[in-house]
Each structure stands twice: as C-alpha cells, then as structure tokens.
Amino acid sequence: MSAGDGDGASPKPRPAGPCALIIFGAAGDLTRRLLLPSLYNLAREGLLSERFAVIGVARAPLGRDEFIAQVRRGMPEVKTGAAVDWLVSRLHYVQLDFNEQAGYGRLATELEDADRTHGTAGNYLFYLATAPEYFLEVTERLGSEGLLNQTNGRWRRIVVEKPFGHNLGSARELNRGLSRIAGEEQVYRIDHYLGKETVQNILVLRFANGIFEPVWNRRYVEHVQITVAETVGVELRGGYYDHTGALRDMVPNHLLQLLTLTAMEPPSSFSPAALQNEQVKVLGAIPPLGARECGLCAVRAQYTTGALDGGPVPGYREEPRVAPDSETETYVAMKLAIDNWRWAGVPFYIRTGKRLTARNTEVVIQFRKAPLTLFRTASVTLPSANRLHIHIQPEENISLQFAAKVPGPTVTVRPVEMRFCYRDYFGRENRTGYETLLYDAMIGDASLFKRGEMIEAGWSVVEPLLQAWEQPLTPLSLYPAGSAGPEAANQLLRRDGYEWMPLK
Numbered sequence: 001m002s003a004g005d006g007d008g009a010s011p012k013p014r015p016a017g018p019c020a021l022i023i024f025g026a027a028g029d030l031t032r033r034l035l036l037p038s039l040y041n042l043a044r045e046g047l048l049s050e051r052f053a054v055i056g057v058a059r060a061p062l063g064r065d066e067f068i069a070q071v072r073r074g075m076p077e078v079k080t081g082a083a084v085d086w087l088v089s090r091l092h093y094v095q096l097d098f099n100e101q102a103g104y105g106r107l108a109t110e111l112e113d114a115d116r117t118h119g120t121a122g123n124y125l126f127y128l129a130t131a132p133e134y135f136l137e138v139t140e141r142l143g144s145e146g147l148l149n150q151t152n153g154r155w156r157r158i159v160v161e162k163p164f165g166h167n168l169g170s171a172r173e174l175n176r177g178l179s180r181i182a183g184e185e186q187v188y189r190i191d192h193y194l195g196k197e198t199v200q201n202i203l204v205l206r207f208a209n210g211i212f213e214p215v216w217n218r219r220y221v222e223h224v225q226i227t228v229a230e231t232v233g234v235e236l237r238g239g240y241y242d243h244t245g246a247l248r249d250m251v252p253n254h255l256l257q258l259l260t261l262t263a264m265e266p267p268s269s270f271s272p273a274a275l276q277n278e279q280v281k282v283l284g285a286i287p288p289l290g291a292r293e294c295g296l297c298a299v300r301a302q303y304t305t306g307a308l309d310g311g312p313v314p315g316y317r318e319e320p321r322v323a324p325d326s327e328t329e330t331y332v333a334m335k336l337a338i339d340n341w342r343w344a345g346v347p348f349y350i351r352t353g354k355r356l357t358a359r360n361t362e363v364v365i366q367f368r369k370a371p372l373t374l375f376r377t378a379s380v381t382l383p384s385a386n387r388l389h390i391h392i393q394p395e396e397n398i399s400l401q402f403a404a405k406v407p408g409p410t411v412t413v414r415p416v417e418m419r420f421c422y423r424d425y426f427g428r429e430n431r432t433g434y435e436t437l438l439y440d441a442m443i444g445d446a447s448l449f450k451r452g453e454m455i456e457a458g459w460s461v462v463e464p465l466l467q468a469w470e471q472p473l474t475p476l477s478l479y480p481a482g483s484a485g486p487e488a489a490n491q492l493l494r495r496d497g498y499e500w501m502p503l504k
C-alpha cells in the first residue's frame with residue numbers, strides 16, 4: 001500500500017520487479033482458494049514482472065505437468081485465457097518434506113534454474129502457507145541452505161501466515177526464533193484482513209477527509225462496535241479449531257487490527273513503522289483485564305443445533321473432529337476500554353462468532369445523540385443517534401445514518417441512510433484480498449504486514465482471558481446455530497444501555 005498523489009485519477013501501479021514466489025503448502029486450501037486466484041488477478045492486471053516464476057512446494061510426488069493440471073482444476077472459473085496461460089508457463093513444482101533438509105537443496109537448484117530461465121534475479125519471496133508448527137522449521141532450513149542471504153542486491157523475504165503463536169509466550173518465542181535467522185525487514189507477518197479495500201479505507205476515510213477526524217473522539221463518539229460474524233461452522237477444520245477457539249482465531253489478529261485502525265492517532269506517514277507505532281500505542285492503552293473484568297466484560301459461547309438458510313445445522317459438538325464434550329468457544333464478545341486522551345470513557349465492543357444468522361464484518365461508530373428538545377412534540381422514530389457503518393464483508397460499503405423529516409404537514413423525524421458502495425463506484429470485484437498483500441510483499445512495502453511487536457501487543461490484550469478461560473468451570477453460554485449469538489452478549493451491552501447492531 002502506498003499513498004498516491006490524490007489527484008483523483010488513480011495512477012496505475014507499476015508491475016512488481018523480478019522475483020520467484022515459492023509457496024510452501026502448494027497443495028493446500030489457502031493456495032488453491034486464495035493465493036493462486038490472487039496471482040491470476042495480478043497477472044490479468046499486469047502487476048507481475050515478466051521475469052516472474054512460482055515454485056509450488058508440497059509433499060505429494062507430482063511432476064510439473066501434474067501440478068499444473070491440479071492448479072487448473074483448482075481454478076475452474078479461469079481454466080483458459082491469456083493470463084492463466086501466462087501464469088501456468090511460470091509454474092514449477094518441487095516435492096519435499098518440510099522436515100528433510102535434502103529437499104531444500106533441490107529447491108535451491110530449482111531456484112537457480114528459475115533465475116536462468118525466467119530471469120528472476122535471485123529475488124525470492126517464500127510464502128509459508130503451512131501449518132504453524134512448520135513456520136520456524138522451514139525458515140531455519142531455508143537459512144541453513146543459504147536461501148535467506150541477501151547479497152549483491154538480491155532480496156529474500158518470508159511471508160508468515162496466521163496463527164502467529166497460540167498465546168503471548170509462543171508468539172514471543174516464534175519472533176525470537178525468526179529473528180535469529182532473518183532480519184525483521186525480511187519477515188512479512190500476514191493478516192489478510194489488511195488486504196481488504198475497506199479496511200485500508202478506514203485510514204483514508206479518517207485521515208484524507210476533513211470532516212471526520214474532528215468528531216472522532218470521546219466528545220462526539222458514544223461507543224464503537226466491531227463485528228466479525230460468520231455463517232459457516234468449522235467445516236473441515238474441526239481438529240484445528242477445537243484446540244484454538246474463537247478468541248485465539250479471531251481477536252488478537254483481525255478484530256484488534258480493525259480496532260487499532262479505528263482508534264489510532266494519525267501516523268506521520270504511510271511508512272510501516274509510523275503506522276504500526278500508532279497501532280501498538282492503542283493496544284498498549286487498553287488496560288489489562290483483571291479477574292473481575294474477565295468475568296464481567298467478556299462472553300464466551302458455543303453454537304448448538306439450529307437452522308440456517310432454511311435447513312437444519314448440527315451443533316458444534318457434533319461437527320467432525322470436534323470432541324463431543326468440547327468446551328471450546330465458537331463465539332466471543334468483549335468490552336474494551338482505551339485509556340488515552342482521545343477515547344477515555346468510550347467503550348469498544350467487539351464480537352465474533354461462527355454459525356450466526358448472517359455473514360457480516362463491520363465497524364460502527366455511534367455518535368452521541370443531539371439534544372432532542374426542539375422535537376419534544378414531534379413524532380421521533382428512534383434510534384436518532386448518528387451512526388457511521390464501515391461494512392467490510394460481504395459487501396464493501398460505508399454508510400452514514402442521520403435523521404430526516406418525513407415529508408408531510410407534521411414534523412416527523414426518521415433515521416435515513418446515505419451509502420457509498422465500493423462496487424457501484426469503482427466497479428471492482430472478484431478480488432480475494434490477497435492481491436495487494438502479495439504485490440506489496442514483492443515490492444517490499446510492509447505497511448500492511450505486522451511487525452513482531454504488534455503481534456505481541458495483540459496477544460497481550462487477550463492473554464488474561466486465555467488464562468482465565470483455562471480454569472475449570474468457566475461459564476460457556478450456548479446459542480442456536482443461525483441466531484444472532486448468546487443472550488449473555490446482549491446483556492453485555494444492555495448493562496450500558498446499548499444494543500448490538502442487527503446482523504443482516
């Protein structure tokens with residue numbers, strides 16, 4: 001992400017420079033569903049270098065042709081066309097077991113070949129689309145093979161997927177381990193939410209417009225709600241999810257990312273350091289939850305049997321590879337404070353859950369109500385507070401709710417909505433969110449990636465809850481699949497006189 005010159009005519013970005021992208025886990029779900037389609041989109045937009053190659057790395061004993069056939073099968077909608085042919089002509093495959101050093105020698109030979117055949121100039125982007133237990137091991141083995149050495153102007157970078165650790169201690173350990181092998185500037189920790197246009201647009205909305213920032217503080221904002229609601233259950237990831245839960249899976253990364261972008265002070269530039277310094281400051285201003293707050297300000301819940309889209313849906317404990325007596329939460333809601341000058345006294349409510357009634361990711365800023373004394377005798381349809389909705393999923397749009405007079409002889413006030421929809425305005429669709437991130441990693445722009453410090457700050461916020469929830473007999477609320485969540489989460493807001501925004 002880089003700041004353009006802002007004259008309205010968006011300058012076309014230049015193609016990334018020469019490089020090879022090496023995907024560890026090339027037979028996996030992430031590669032098939034998100035990485036390869038993103039590369040296809042980048043190829044179609046002319047944003048990849050002519051001197052580009054992709055080396056898929058996985059365990060299956062495939063030849064190059066079989067790998068290409070597998071890739072084509074995985075992208076049924078783009079089987080043909082110039083961009084897919086262009087991409088396929090640059091695809092290669094190396095079979096290796098992540099644990100065996102010998103395979104890394106074969107990879108080094110393949111990369112030298114790619115440098116000769118495709119002119120990739122010794123610049124390598126290693127994408128670890130692997131289970132987290134391999135992040136350090138693969139990096140260590142790449143280091144031992146000399147593949148992370150940046151000499152003679154060549155760059156070497158590693159993209160590390162989430163989850164980055166499973167608590168504060170393991171995240172620190174992983175950071176320390178990576179720093180022994182690679183420089184911080186070589187490590188790109190991904191949070192794919194940051195690839196979404198609307199998430200980046202939070203910064204533009206706040207800092208490129210004169211009208212929002214003056215009211216973006218405790219004087220005018222009553223509270224903030226951040227929601228990441230999913231309709232899907234755990235699908236085939238039950239084995240992974242049952243040891244993870246909604247808190248670890250969503251809060252330290254996606255929800256706190258949205259929270260920090262919403263709450264941070266203006267950075268001095270778009271540089272990664274300036275952006276993340278401000279985000280880390282926000283996380284540092286969240287007072288650590290004590291034992292009392294863990295009980296009062298956080299809700300954990302799990303879905304039970306219910307119905308979605310007119311059909312029955314099993315409860316979490318009936319999902320494949322989930323323990324039948326599992327206590328893992330599939331929903332979490334929290335009330336957080338940010339103890340700084342801008343936000344003192346403004347509650348931030350965050351919630352995320354699976355198998356909810358609608359898929360919906362949004363940030364809602366609720367402003368303080370105007371005094372309605374003037375309309376004492378008018379018929380006012382509440383709610384009359386102004387709200388700014390920043391919708392991120394499934395549709396990317398921003399809307400502002402304000403009060404308007406209903407036409408007619410009497411003064412009747414009703415909330416109405418003004419809406420800007422990304423697709424209607426800019427006509428862009430079918431992007432995965434990974435395009436920007438892959439492109440940025442290739443051009444060496446780390447603004448949308450997390451520094452180690454930021455990851456640790458995120459884990460620090462949830463660490464007290466992780467510990468509290470490990471205690472036996474911690475309450476676990478239940479909610480039927482297809483509902484808006486547990487009653488306990490409604491109570492969390494009602495105690496303060498608020499309601500969650502409806503999920504729609």
Ligand SMILES: NC(=O)c1ccc[n+]([C@@H]2O[C@H](COP(=O)([O-])OP(=O)(O)OC[C@H]3O[C@@H](n4cnc5c(N)ncnc54)[C@H](OP(=O)(O)O)[C@@H]3O)[C@@H](O)[C@H]2O)c1
Nearest residue numbers: 025026027028029030058059097098129130131132161162
């Ligand atoms: N999928 C998503 O939507 C998504 C979204 C965000 C983040 N992520 C993260 O991305 C990473 C990958 O997820 P995924 O869903 O793609 O996982 P996955 O479907 O299980 O794929 C893992 C890949 O790694 C390979 N692999 C596993 N062990 C190996 C070994 N010892 N040696 C060589 N290859 C090995 C697998 O090969 P085999 O087929 O031979 O087992 C497979 O190609 C995870 O960290 C996940 O948390 C995934």
